[in-house]
Every structure is written in structure tokens, then in C-alpha cells.
Amino acid sequence: MARYGVCLLAFILLFAVAPCPSSSSASAQQHTLGAGSSQSVEDHDRPFLTSPQGTFSCGFQDAGENAFSFSIWYTDAAEKTAIWTANPGAPVNGRGSRITFRRDGSLALDDFNGTTVWDSQTSGKGLSVSLLDSGNLVIVSDPLSSGGSPAVWQSFDWPTDTLVPSQQLTKHTKLVSGYFGLYYDNDNVLRLHYDDPEISSIYWPDPNPNISPFQDGRTIYNSSRTGVLDDDGVFLSSDKLRVDAADLGPGVKRRLTIDPDGNVRIYSLDASTGAWTVTWAAMAQPCSAHGLCGQNAICEYQPSLRCSCAPGYEMVNHRDWRKGCTPLFTAVTNCSPAEQRVKFVEVPHSDFYGNDLGYNQSVTFEYCKKICLDMCSCAAFSYRLDGGGTCYPKGVLLNGYTSSAFDGVIYLKVPFDFDASAPAVTARSTEGLACDPNVSVTVQGSQAALFGSSRTGNGTKWTYLFAFAGVLGVLDLVFIVTGCWFLSSSRQSMPSSLALKAAGYRMVMGQFRRFTYRELKHATGNFKEELGRGGSGVVYRGVLDGGKVVAVKKLTNVARGDEEFWAEMTVIGRINHINLVRIWGFCSQGKHKLLVYEYVDNESLDRHLFNTDRTLPWRERFRIALGTARGLAYLHHECLEWVIHCDVKPENILLTREFDAKIADFGLAKLSKRDGGRDSLELSHMRGTTGYMAPEWALNVPINAKVDVYSYGIVLLEMVMGRRVSDQTTADGERLEMPQIAQVLRQVVATGNVVPLVDGRLQGQFNPRQALEMVRISLSCVEERSKRPTMDDIAKVLTACDDEDEHPAYRS
Numbered sequence: 117m118a119r120y121g122v123c124l125l126a127f128i129l130l131f132a133v134a135p136c137p138s139s140s141s142a143s144a145q146q147h148t149l150g151a152g153s154s155q156s157v158e159d160h161d162r163p164f165l166t167s168p169q170g171t172f173s174c175g176f177q178d179a180g181e182n183a184f185s186f187s188i189w190y191t192d193a194a195e196k197t198a199i200w201t202a203n204p205g206a207p208v209n210g211r212g213s214r215i216t217f218r219r220d221g222s223l224a225l226d227d228f229n230g231t232t233v234w235d236s237q238t239s240g241k242g243l244s245v246s247l248l249d250s251g252n253l254v255i256v257s258d259p260l261s262s263g264g265s266p267a268v269w270q271s272f273d274w275p276t277d278t279l280v281p282s283q284q285l286t287k288h289t290k291l292v293s294g295y296f297g298l299y300y301d302n303d304n305v306l307r308l309h310y311d312d313p314e315i316s317s318i319y320w321p322d323p324n325p326n327i328s329p330f331q332d333g334r335t336i337y338n339s340s341r342t343g344v345l346d347d348d349g350v351f352l353s354s355d356k357l358r359v360d361a362a363d364l365g366p367g368v369k370r371r372l373t374i375d376p377d378g379n380v381r382i383y384s385l386d387a388s389t390g391a392w393t394v395t396w397a398a399m400a401q402p403c404s405a406h407g408l409c410g411q412n413a414i415c416e417y418q419p420s421l422r423c424s425c426a427p428g429y430e431m432v433n434h435r436d437w438r439k440g441c442t443p444l445f446t447a448v449t450n451c452s453p454a455e456q457r458v459k460f461v462e463v464p465h466s467d468f469y470g471n472d473l474g475y476n477q478s479v480t481f482e483y484c485k486k487i488c489l490d491m492c493s494c495a496a497f498s499y500r501l502d503g504g505g506t507c508y509p510k511g512v513l514l515n516g517y518t519s520s521a522f523d524g525v526i527y528l529k530v531p532f533d534f535d536a537s538a539p540a541v542t543a544r545s546t547e548g549l550a551c552d553p554n555v556s557v558t559v560q561g562s563q564a565a566l567f568g569s570s571r572t573g574n575g576t577k578w579t580y581l582f583a584f585a586g587v588l589g590v591l592d593l594v595f596i597v598t599g600c601w602f603l604s605s606s607r608q609s610m611p612s613s614l615a616l617k618a619a620g621y622r623m624v625m626g627q628f629r630r631f632t633y634r635e636l637k638h639a640t641g642n643f644k645e646e647l648g649r650g651g652s653g654v655v656y657r658g659v660l661d662g663g664k665v666v667a668v669k670k671l672t673n674v675a676r677g678d679e680e681f682w683a684e685m686t687v688i689g690r691i692n693h694i695n696l697v698r699i700w701g702f703c704s705q706g707k708h709k710l711l712v713y714e715y716v717d718n719e720s721l722d723r724h725l726f727n728t729d730r731t732l733p734w735r736e737r738f739r740i741a742l743g744t745a746r747g748l749a750y751l752h753h754e755c756l757e758w759v760i761h762c763d764v765k766p767e768n769i770l771l772t773r774e775f776d777a778k779i780a781d782f783g784l785a786k787l788s789k790r791d792g793g794r795d796s797l798e799l800s801h802m803r804g805t806t807g808y809m810a811p812e813w814a815l816n817v818p819i820n821a822k823v824d825v826y827s828y829g830i831v832l833l834e835m836v837m838g839r840r841v842s843d844q845t846t847a848d849g850e851r852l853e854m855p856q857i858a859q860v861l862r863q864v865v866a867t868g869n870v871v872p873l874v875d876g877r878l879q880g881q882f883n884p885r886q887a888l889e890m891v892r893i894s895l896s897c898v899e900e901r902s903k904r905p906t907m908d909d910i911a912k913v914l915t916a917c918d919d920e921d922e923h924p925a926y927r928s
């Protein structure tokens with residue numbers, strides 16, 4: 117009883133002290149202020165207010181050179197990432213500006229010369245301003261019940277680009293970043309829009325008019341139009357959209373933000389480093405957002421976001437991609453007889469979304485071409501082989517994108533005598549993208565990088581750099597943090613098929629499913645026919661009920677519980693690229709962990725390359741090298757979660773009947789047992805295979821995608837030589853170490869004489885230009901890590917020397 121009393125006393129004391137932590141010391145941070153309080157921008161080092169538990173702070177935040185905004189941020193976030201900003205796009209001077217809770221009851225932000233840049237438009241006696249632990253900045257009438265009595269004003273009602281847990285998105289609010297917005301449409305569906313003064317279009321959920329919101333799992337019947345992110349990381353919307361953060365569960369600080377690239381992401385805060393990690397994104401392909409590149413331009417993501425003009429077009433304003441591109445030729449006005457006057461330039465893996473002049477199914481390519489020829493207003497047509505040939509003539513070329521995962525081809529109409537192969541047609545984003553001092557865009561992304569503002573002395577010349585350069589930076593950041601997440605997160609995650617649905621992966625996920633152990637036992641005839649075995653498990657041939665032939669891999673060494681395995685699989689299951697082995701599903705029942713893969717016909721590369729009975733012809737080798745590079749580039753740069761393979765070797769490169777490369781076993785690095793703690797990026801050192809492992813595996817450094825680049829370099833060299841690199845010996849029979857091999861390669865590259873290195877079995881039947889390029893790439897891949905190229909660079913170089921396809925973009 118006495119003990120109980122002591123506890124109770126302690127309890128009471130705690131509560132008695134808790135509400136007023138600031139009273140104890142003068143310098144402690146305030147969470148409530150009364151009328152007359154103010155802070156000048158010179159004091160930006162300390163927050164204006166801090167929430168009672170210290171979760172959030174508000175105050176002046178750096179927004180460029182000598183420029184500040186008044187914002188709220190998570191106290192632990194390293195970069196003070198704003199979750200709300202009073203004056204987005206209108207920063208105040210770093211000298212003389214002031215935030216004041218005025219005696220008339222309004223909170224106001226004044227610039228150096230006394231101009232009020234923003235105010236809360238409230239008034240009344242006895243009001244106070246508080247920052248709550250939810251991140252809500254409120255103005256209330258009774259300071260003692262700031263949690264209880266309704267707020268006269270609250271920042272939650274005026275979101276900028278971000279929602280924090282418990283903050284509702286309503287029919288009256290929207291999240292905005294530049295011309296991109298997330299809000300409830302008139303039909304009650306939450307959508308992403310691109311709205312500039314001239315063009316408005318929806319790009320999420322799937323804007324295809326043939327797909328109703330219902331197919332995306334949404335409903336139009338609930339008119340309450342509310343959405344809220346909860347403390348577990350679930351965003352639930354009244355239109356039935358449900359998305360789950362990958363690190364589902366309580367105790368994590370999160371935010372949902374519309375980024376300057378038009379994508380919406382959920383970020384989770386790593387409390388120890390203050391860094392943000394992407395745990396969900398609305399779109400896997402950054403270029404799916406509309407409006408990134410303007411008319412007649414094409415958005416490409418490899419390895420960072422880029423715009424380029426379509427062949428035959430040039431940039432309108434060298435500083436602003438949103439102005440798009442203009443034709444280098446004069447438009448074909450006299451349409452008949454059309455065939456004599458125009459031709460078509462092919463741009464593979466590309467499309468311009470929307471603005472179709474109609475659409476016809478089950479027509480031949482020639483017919484589709486004729487439709488476009490006959491239509492004067494047709495600027496291009498897209499032809500896809502799905503459903504027996506679908507034809508989309510295009511009037512205006514907007515929302516262009518290129519993605520290696522996209523199978524369609526766009527054919528641009530140009531004058532017959534137009535030389536599309538002339539080089540002047542593209543203006544790469546690297547030049548002239550940066551900034552137009554005269555473009556004044558309201559960039560609400562809050563990332564300081566997006567603002568290029570300068571003050572000349574007392575002058576007030578504000579200049580905003582358009583966000584594109586910033587977008588690039590943000591995206592790179594996003595991908596870096598996602599990579600870390602994918603590799604390092606081992607938080608408990610829960611399954612959610614709904615989340616996947618919401619992520620817009622309908623097509624990709626369509627056939628991905630969970631199997632029971634019994635089903636797979638049946639499909640493989642009780643694991644009868646073994647196809648191969650490797651470090652991660654044994655592979656069996658199986659036939660599913662529908663007759664589909666699959667490869668079933670029984671995983672050994674999986675240290676994951678059911679739910680965690682589920683979560684990892686849903687990530688791996690989303691990955692879809694022609695050069696990656698497709699995963700149809702998985703089984704996770706207790707100790708049984710199995711993966712169901714697409715069956716690839718023609719064995720792995722090692723069996724063809726190192727086989728003494730047959731010789732893999734050069735053409736195929738090059739094709740495999742290119743396919744493998746594209747597959748890895750996709751893993752590294754294009755998919756939502758940046759995936760590092762960690763075990764690239766010929767055994768993991770499978771070949772189809774046509775000798776297309778398909779990489780196997782990606783994503784497994786995450787499933788294997790690890791020896792490090794959960795914060796370490798090191799995977800189990802059992803990953804990787806001797807002879808293909810980058811030297812940094814042996815060092816105690818975080819692993820990044822460059823380990824795959826190294827391994828790829830070795831495989832590439834093996835394709836040139838037709839022998840294992842690790843088997844190379846000197847004349848005396850001593851094993852050649854990598855530095856010596858690199859020395860040989862350096863010589864080959866310097867002299868240009870590649871013949872002695874090339875597989876003798878080819879008997880000179882090879883393309884020396886390609887071989888030399890492959891050696892050059894190999895050499896750069898085995899350099900010290902910072903000097904290695906990215907897989908994307910490699911894919912580009914190889915594509916450029918693909919003789920079957922010299923200039924894919926300009927073939928007419």
C-alpha cells in the first residue's frame with residue numbers, strides 16, 4: 117500500500133511538472149506565447165516555439181542566401197525540412213524581418229521594410245499561439261486548454277506541400293508544389309493534377325480514360341473527401357485509397373509530401389541521423405508525372421531526371437524546360453498527297469501521354485501509319501502490339517517520356533527531306549537547365565536548394581531559380597535514401613496488398629501472388645526436377661495450374677519471419693523489366709520460403725561462355741552484355757526501391773531462347789541472414805562470389821551499387837575472353853591478381869589492340885570496336901569505387917556502339 121502511495125505521488129508530481137517545462141529555466145523553449153511576443157530573423161538560430169514534447173519546432177528557416185521563411189519542422193530533422201510554411205515562395209530578408217504575435221490577436225510575418233508578407237487574419241482578446249505535439253500551430257482563446265478548445269486558427273487548415281500524421285486533407289485543402297497539386301476532384305477521388313496556366317491534366321491514379329477509379333480500388337460515392345495519415349504510417353482516404361508506409365508501425369515520425377517533381381511520397385525520419393527515407397511513393401516512374409518537360413520534349417530518368425527534345429525539335433527557352441521544344445522544320449501544311457512529303461522518325465520505349473486524335477484497335481502498323489498520314493493534324497502516332505495492334509494518332513505532343521520498361525514506340529511525323537540524324541536536335545538538360553532569373557515560380561517544395569534567391573544590399577530583387585535543377589537534386593536524394601532504406605531497414609513490416617494496389621502498380625503486380633506450400637509441392641511434382649542450385653537455394657521446374665512453366669526456388673538461409681518476408685517480397689515482386697527474371701509469386705509458411713520465377717529456357721551464361729563444346733557467338737555476347745547492363749541499370753536507378761544485386765556473376769545471368777539476358781536472384785541480398793547490426797549497411801559477407809566481389813566487401817565500409825558495377829566489369833571481361841578472370845595465370849602458373857589484370861587492360865586500351873585478349877574460339881569473328889569498348893568499360897568498373905561509372909552510364913555507352921541499332925532514336 118505504501119509503495120502504491122509512492123507511485124501515485126510520483127505520478128502526480130510528473131503531471132504537475134509536465135505542462136510547464138519552460139518555467140524551470142529562462143532559456144528553455146516556449147510552446148505557448150501570448151500577445152505581444154515576437155522574434156526577429158536575426159535570432160533564427162533558436163526556434164520561435166517548440167512543442168511540449170519537443171517533437172516540432174517553428175521559427176525562421178533558411179530559404180536561400182539571406183532569405184528566410186517562417187516554418188514548422190520536425191525538431192530532429194537534420195535539414196529542418198518544413199512541414200508547413202507561412203510564406204512559401206515569398207521569403208523575407210535575413211535582416212530586419214520579424215514574426216510577431218500582435219496585440220490584436222494576429223500572428224504576422226513582416227519583411228525588413230515593414231511590409232506584412234503573411235498574417236493569420238485572426239483577432240480577439242486574450243488569444244495565445246501554441247505549437248502542439250502534432251505539429252499543428254494554433255491560435256486559441258484560452259492558453260490553458262490549447263489542446264481542447266477549438267482553435268481560432270490552425271496551420272493544419274492551411275497545408276502547404278505536406279501532411280503530418282493526424283492532419284486531415286479535406287475538400288477545402290490541397291497540397292501544392294509548383295504546378296503540381298494533390299486534392300479531391302469533383303468526383304470525390306483523390307488525384308494528382310498538373311495545372312499550369314495553359315494545360316491541366318491528371319496523372320494519378322491512372323489517367324487512362326479506359327480505367328475507371330474503381331479499377332484502381334477507389335470509389336466515387338463517398339463525398340466526405342477526407343484523407344489522413346495515421347501514427348502507424350497508413351494513409352487512408354475516403355475514396356478507399358489506402359497506402360502503407362514500408363516501415364509500418366508506431367513510433368516513427370513521418371510526413372506525406374508532394375515533391376517538386378510531382379510525385380507524392382511518404383517519408384520516415386531516422387531519429388539517429390535526422391535523415392528522411394522514402395517509405396512509399398505514388399509513382400514508381402518519376403516521368404509519369406505530367407508537365408515536367410513541356411511540349412515536344414521527352415522526360416527520361418536515367419540516372420536522374422532529364423528532359424530532351426524529340427528528334428527534329430529544339431528547345432524554346434534554354435533556361436526553362438516547361439516551355440518545351442519547337443520544330444526545326446516547317447510544319448507540313450499541305451497534306452495530300454501526304455506520302456510524298458513526310459516520313460516518320462522512330463523513338464523507341466517512348467510515348468506522349470494524352471491528346472489522342474482517336475484510337476483504333478486491331479490494326480496493322482501500316483494502317484496506323486496511314487491514319488496518321490491522312491490526318492493533317494497528326495504530329496505523331498504510337499503503335500503498341502498489345503491486343504493485336506493498337507494505334508494512337510497524336511495531335512499535340514505533351515507529357516513525353518522514355519522508359520526502358522515501356523514497350524511502345526512513338527513515330528514522329530517530319531518532312532520527307534528532313535535529316536533527323538543531324539545532331540542539333542537535342543538539348544540535354546545539363547546545359548541551360550539551371551535557372552532563368554526572370555521566371556518567377558512559386559516553388560513550395562521548401563527544399564532550400566530550390567530557391568535561388570539573392571538580395572543585393574538593401575534591394576529586394578527576388579529571383580527564383582526554376583525548380584528543375586532542384587528537382588534533380590531532390591530526386592537524387594530520394595533515390596539515395598531509398599537505397600539505404602532498402603538495404604538497411606529491418607524494421608518490422610506488415611503485409612499490405614492494398615498498399616501495392618494503391619501504388620499504381622496494377623499492371624506490374626497483376627500476376628504476383630502468394631502460393632501455398634501445397635500448391636508448389638504439387639506444381640513441382642514434389643520437387644522432382646532440379647534445375648540448378650546456388651548459394652541461396654535449389655531451383656526446381658514446376659508447372660502451375662494454368663499450364664505456365666515456372667522455376668521454383670527453395671530458399672535456404674532465410675532469416676525472416678513470415679510477415680517480414682511478405683513485406684520484402686512485395687517490394688521485389690514489383691520489379692519488372694525485360695532483362696530481369698520476373699517473379700510470379702512466393703510462398704512463406706513457417707520454415708518454407710519459396711520463390712516462383714518465370715522459367716527461362718536456355719540456362720545461365722556460364723554454361724554457354726565457359727563451355728568447351730560450343731562457342732557463344734560475338735553478336736550474342738554483346739547482346740547479353742547490353743541486356744545485363746540495362747537490367748542492372750533498372751535495378752539501380754529506375755525502380756522505386758533502389759536495389760543492389762550484390763551477386764552479379766555469369767551463373768545469375770539467364771538466357772532466353774533469343775539470347776536475351778535475364779538477371780536472376782536480385783533482391784535476395786535482403787533476405788539472407790546478416791551478421792551486422794540493424795544499422796549497418798553491410799550485408800552478410802557471405803553474399804557475393806569470390807572472383808566477382810568488389811574489394812570494398814573486405815573493408816568495413818557501407819556497400820553501395822558500385823559493388824554490382826565491379827562484378828559487372830568482371831563478367832564483361834569474361835564475355836570478351838571466354839574464360840574466367842579468376843582463372844588467369846602467368847606463364848609460370850601463378851594466379852594473376854586484379855591489379856595485374858587491370859594493367860593488361862590498360863595496355864590494351866592504350867594501344868587499341870584488343871585481338872590478343874579476345875576469345876580465340878571466335879576465330880576473329882567479332883566486332884573490334886565493341887570489344888575495345890567492353891574492355892574499356894571493364895577497366896573502369898574495376899577501378900577504385902568513386903571512379904567506377906554507373907550502370908546507367910554503361911548501358912548508354914554500350915547502346916551507342918550496338919551495331920544492329922546504331923542510332924535507335926533516329927532510325928526513320
Ligand SMILES: *[C@@H]1O[C@H](CO)[C@@H](O)[C@H](O)[C@H]1NC(C)=O
Pocket residue numbers: 338339340342352353354355
Ligand atoms: C466515407 O469515408 C469516411 C472517411 O474515410 C468514412 O468514415 C465513412 O464511413 C465513409 N462512408 C461510407 C458510406 O463508406
Ligand SMILES: *[C@@H]1O[C@H](CO)[C@@H](O)[C@H](O)[C@H]1NC(C)=O
Pocket residue numbers: 473474475476477
Ligand atoms: C478508327 O477510329 C476512329 C475513331 O476513333 C473511327 O472513326 C475510324 O473509323 C476507325 N478506323 C478504323 C479503320 O477502324
Ligand SMILES: *[C@@H]1O[C@H](CO)[C@@H](O)[C@H](O)[C@H]1NC(C)=O
Pocket residue numbers: 552553554
Ligand atoms: C530578364 O529580364 C530582363 C528585364 O526584364 C531582360 O533584359 C532580360 O533579357 C531577361 N533575361 C532573360 C534570360 O530572359
Ligand SMILES: *[C@@H]1O[C@H](CO)[C@@H](O)[C@H](O)[C@H]1NC(C)=O
Pocket residue numbers: 572573574575
Ligand atoms: C543599405 O541601406 C543603408 C542605410 O539604410 C545604406 O547605408 C547602405 O548603403 C545600403 N546598401 C546598399 C547596398 O544599398
Ligand SMILES: *[C@@H]1O[C@H](CO)[C@@H](O)[C@H](O)[C@H]1NC(C)=O
Pocket residue numbers: 227229230231576577
Ligand atoms: C517592401 O519590400 C517589398 C518587397 O520588395 C515591396 O513589395 C514593398 O512595396 C516594400 N514596402 C515598402 C513599404 O517599401
Ligand SMILES: *[C@@H]1O[C@H](CO)[C@@H](O)[C@H](O)[C@H]1NC(C)=O
Pocket residue numbers: 717718724730772773
Ligand atoms: C540454347 O542455346 C543453344 C545454343 O547454344 C541452342 O542450340 C539451343 O537450341 C537453345 N535451347 C533452347 C531451349 O532454346
